[in-house]
Amino acid sequence: MAESVIPPQPRDYHGWNWSGFVTLYQREIRRFWKVGTQTVAAPVVTTLLYMLVFVVAVGGSRPAVGGVTFGHFVAPGLIMMAILNNAFANSSSSLIQAKMMGLTPDFLTPPLSALEQVLGFALGAATRGVVVGAVTAAVISVLPGAGLSFAHPWAIVYFAVAASLILGLAGVLAGLWAEKFDQLAAVTNFLIMPMTFLSGTFYLVDKLPEPFRSASHYNPFFYLIDGFRYGFIGHADGSIAIGVISMGVLTVGLFLWCWRLFVTGYRLKS
Secondary structure: OOOOOOOOOOOOOOOOOHHHHHHHHHHHHHHHHOOHHHHHHHHHHHHHHHHHHHHHHHHHHOOOEOOEOHHHHHHHHHHHHHHHHHHHHHHHHHHHHHHHOOOOHHHHOOOOOHHHHHHHHHHHHHHHHHHHHHHHHHHHOOOOOOOOOOOOHHHHHHHHHHHHHHHHHHHHHHHHHOOOHHHHHHHHHHHHHHHHHOOOOOOOHHHOOOOHHHHHOOOHHHHHHHHHHHHHHOOOOOOHHHHHHHHHHHHHHHHHHHHHHHHHOOOOOO
16 A cells, blocks of 8 residues: 655744744845945945045145044045945835845745744845945055045944945835846935035035034934044034934834735735
């Protein structure tokens, strides 16, 4: 008598699905690492070009800013700009590519909760942002006239991680909302880039006339760049306490927003 064959049973996950979460996170890491020339090396080269323009061509004629040379002042802002742009690009491109290629079932079908999915995409984007920022900082630190000092290391770490998470989560929102690459490019060109350049990357916000000076303090990128620069030069254009608290609140708020959209399957299940 032939033995009865028991069909394979689906795995039953109790609590946190570590296997699925780690797999999704590794997928996000391998996405950008596989094309490292484009995702890591290219942003570093772009930042170096900015440094050449502002430090070599312009910096020599500029007075000290915040008690430091112009090169020391602008370097942290450029590093933060690379972190912001790359964290946003990682999660947003991942989701829009999956939607355009019909691959959303790849992460909707597995037994992954909305919390695990949001964390996977956000941490993958944050990893790219931190990696690009670290490589950029290492290269800039050896440039003459732009050497980096470390006045408050805790601020460097906190605002770098906060920026990576905030823009990673913002990229998730943009990737869910966008239905084609043109829409995603519009978010980058008309929202992310203007907010980055108008946040004190190359100047002290206190030097701006009203109402632009007051308006700048409502730009979250201002607190990210200002706090990050404070970690290097020990000078802040705004309140570090407000920056720490507001960026923490913004991170939690964006995370809950992304989690809710994944729960409802916003523009993923249609």
